Amino acid sequence: MPEIDQDERREWLQAAAKLEGAHRVTLGWMPASLAGYPMLRAPQLARNTPLMTEEMTTRYIRSKEEFASGLNQLSAPPSAPNLLGADSMGALQLDEAARQIRRALTSSRAWVAFHSAHQSLNDDAKEALRSARRELKQRLSAAALDDHESNLAIPRAEHRSHTMTEAVRSLTGPDRIYADAFGEVDRLLDLTMGNVFGELVLFGEPWRAPVFNVETQTPGEPLVGFQTEPIGAFLSTGQVLWLSTEAVTDAVWVELHSIKIDQAEGTHYYFEARVLLNTGEGWPSSTTQVPSI
Template identity: 35%
Template sequence: MSTQSIWRAVARQAEVWARLAVVQEFAARLPRNTSGTSAGVRGRLQRMQAGGMNIGGKPLRAGSSVRYARAIPFPGVEDDCSEGDWTAWVRTADRVEAAHRQTIAWLRSRLPGYPMIPAPQISADTALATTEFTYRLGWHPQERAAGFQFRSCPPTAASILGADRQQEQALAETARQMSTALMGSPEWSRLARAREALDGEARAALGAARTRLRRRLSPEALDACEPALAVKRDQYRRVVLSEELEALSGPAREYADAFDGADLLVETAASDVFGQLALYGAVTRLAGIRDVDLDPGQSRSVHFSVDDEIWMVPGQLVRLDDDLITEVVRLTEVSLSLTPADGARLRVTGEILPGSDEAQIV
């Protein structure tokens, strides 16, 4: 999916963010960074993680995640965490997330054709454009109206993070390095070619898809499908979008697919992988893994088993004790099984990050 230059840029940017006081304050309470207690802020976050909010896997979205989670009853959450401590931590999480989202919006402003992007995926109230719960790192209309494409770096991210002058310069420089690496990727080039290939018929097809999506994802349509449950509403959004994309063909379909590739690259590299390195530091090294399976063909998926006492979450970065897999693996699924022969074991699926071995992500 990516190249060595992207992972090097991710690692450099993560080093800069990790040295910021507000980032350190935020990271210190994350469950993987705190041992020996299940009380206080850490305990509340653990319960939210167990309840389905992947705070550990996508920590840079924790501010948003905990707000969604607070709408769900978690037994015992209110009993062991000082509201003062909780409010202070959430305020810190919000600052880090706001700076991160602005950085992502600035990186997206480098996409070919920005801000005039006809992709159906960012039509109103899709999973990428909703203000409700979503598993994706959303686009917001106000970001595309902010003129980020004319700015040499994210304009206020450093201020939000409380950076000093030297840190501000480092934040700007590493953001530009990330932008350069992304713009040199195959995904970016594919999107540029697909945009150039759009003719009147293809643009009309994309416009018609956006029109249908606005109708099918209207508040009335969403409420008719599911009036309250956030995950089901998100699932409905994804199903409807998938149906509309499947109906496209020719240059319109190629453009939509190319947009998916470029946008997912930004989300995976500049948010998910970056967040793991900035907030947790070194990649987890797993020894004694077994039952390793690689998907056939060009797939970059790997499946393996590990001992159950190792706590892992989707999104976590690991290196495997296996001579055939030297790259970093980003976990995508973790499941627990119990058998009479083996007892408890974790079965894990991960995405191999090509080029991450040469980039020396540690």
């Protein structure tokens, strides 16, 4: 591997840090339009949960400072254009792009369901949510985590996730509906602003992949299964694709990938992907084909 000049490495790391900072502040600004923000009652936002920890986690981390910074009073993510070195015109374009994304999120099923769940909270439900957060604060305290696992990061992270899930599942009635609705909002942000956005930034326009044996999604489950040959070995989880089938007209995000090797039939590649609903209407048709093998 060729050596990288130290100044070049330092410059790259500084640019990457600014890019990450702009993405993080944008991601923090997006949910500021949620009903009740910044006083969100979700147990998932209790101290030391996977969303609020300072340790290793697979989730985007929130912070008290973020909720106290008045993001719901701002018309665009603060400091993002400056971090990206945008000129005045570029700053306007970045701000408007962020507003367009948030308008789309605000009209999404997850956002609307959360608003309805917030409106349905009564005093008993609010107290149940407070109680769940108090319990999580105790069960995920530094001492409690050390008792479970004092050194290894992955078991500590798994314990946080399991404990948070238990707390949500212990709820009933409007409080459970509220916590579940927040979970759907968080998953939507993770999918759109993390997985899909990151894929498009890194790799550009999605490929259109030739597929067969397509298993279309069932109502309420926007998942689709398919096989593809001979380019299966070049596809992986996390990719955004268009499928060459009239059965699925929206783009998809690949979630699962499996391989079956048979001496008689050869190697087969199976995929399961999440359908990115309505992208077929709002996204220009792909002009990029999978490279020929």
